[in-house]
Amino acid sequence: MPRTSITVVPVSDEKAGPYGVTAGPDGAMWFTKVREGAIGRLGADGELTSYPLADREGGPAVIAPGPDGALWFTEYRGNRVGRIAVDGAVTSYERPDAGPYGIAPGPDGAVWFTEMNTDRICRITPDGEVTEFPVPVAGGFPSAIAADPAGGRLWFTLNQGNAVASIELSGEIRVHPLPTEAAGPVGLAAGPDGAMWFVEIMAGQVGRVDAEGNVTEFPLPDRAARPHAVVAGADGAMWFTEWGANRIGRVTVDGSRIESYGIPAGASEPHGIALGPDGTLWTALESGALGRVETAEEQ
Secondary structure (H helix, E strand, O other), X not given: OOEEEEEEEEOOOOOOOEEEEEEOOOOOEEEEEOOOOEEEEEOOOOOEEEEEOOOOOOOEEEEEEOOOOOEEEEEOOOOEEEEEOOOOOEEEEEOOOOOEEEEEEOOOOOEEXXXXXXXXXXXXXXXXXXXXXXXXXXXXXXXXXXXXXXXXXXXXXXXXXXXXXXXXXXOOEEEEEOOOOOOOEEEEEEOXXXXXXXXXXXXXXXXXXXXXXXXXXXXOOOOOOOEEEEEEOOOOOEEEEEOOOOEEEEEOOXXXXXXXXXXXXXXXXXXXXXXXXXXXXXXXXXXXXXXXXXXXXXX
8 A cells, every 4th residue: 555645735716626637748737727717737846827718607627638739628618628838828619508528639639528418529630620429328428538548449438328438530439338327427547457447426436447348346435435537647556536525546456455545634625636747646626726646655
């Protein structure tokens, strides 16, 4: 069991609501401010910068590095997909009534995102050309999306469809129902074991789906923890946020060991989680901070 410490780094007041977080190509951590309508940047030197968006009510949520040296993000309330260059210049692409949420770089040099309200997976090129693919589950609420570790396709969660699904670059979609009813899958990420890992916010479980679509679920010790996002750590394990329990969790890829680490008092609501450039984990705390998660093996 690794020795783990979490350092809280204030980046805004609680009204801003840090939500999504990712490492940028400039060595900084970039994050969304879902309630303030802005994108934040925390430099490696600790310098903090905020870039207000044109729509302060747009609800910027998930942010990810693009193939073009910029960051891409979704505005689920404002119905837009945005691009922010490392100098802070923002370009927005309207997606009327779509409710875009998850976003990730694809293996094809484009960015892929989900549309919760329209049951679509979309592909956008760096110059803004969009291709739409309908999901064959009405009301499925496509949520997080991530590229397959082997390349050639992406995976996404269907929060209300109680399934995970894959999409080929051609647009062909395969849906894999979850064993647990009403599990509410949200975050997912590629694992170091060649599988995709996801979290079930309603069931309090972590799940794994292999390349053939076989699903395995691992119940958390606290089934009310409401896990939200997940990422592969530098230690070969999967790390996830426990939004309802104010903790960061860790699960080994064989599912045999699950641990949780409490976030220091005064900070709360962990949402996004990402690996930093130096292998350190970062989580977005909606109470107004980023959490730096550092681990070391016990001697």
